[in-house]
Amino acid sequence: xxxxxxxxxxxxxxxxxxxxxxxxxxxSEYRKENEQLKSEVSSLQNILRxxxxxxxxxxxxAVPGTSDEGFSYAGKLQIRQKLVLLLQKIERELRxxxxxx
Numbered sequence: 001x002x003x004x005x006x007x008x009x010x011x012x013x014x015x016x017x018x019x020x021x022x023x024x025x026x027x028s029e030y031r032k033e034n035e036q037l038k039s040e041v042s043s044l045q046n047i048l049r050x051x052x053x054x055x056x057x058x059x060x061x062a063v064p065g066t067s068d069e070g071f072s073y074a075g076k077l078q079i080r081q082k083l084v085l086l087l088q089k090i091e092r093e094l095r096x097x098x099x100x101x
Contacts, residue, residue, distance in 0.1 A: 037094055041087065048083050 071079075
């Protein structure tokens with residue numbers, strides 16, 4: 001009976017070791033993916049920070065609300081705010097997933 005219990009114990013340990021190995025491999029994959037996503041978000045944030053709305057280039061002294069490009073100043077500002085909110089939402093979701101590990 002002791003031999004049977006010992007054999008079952010070894011099987012359980014082997015199974016646990018295999019599960020741990022698989023979990024470590026998955027965690028490693030998730031970390032790589034997380035780093036790639038962080039890099040993409042960072043890149044998008046940099047693009048957004050340097051983003052020049054149509055009609056704003058070369059208009060240092062331009063009066064808000066007067067645009068020849070078809071977008072009003074308020075419209076351009078609204079587009080920029082929506083982009084910022086979108087990036088913030090993506091970043092929150094990534095942080096939420098990271099906290100789950």
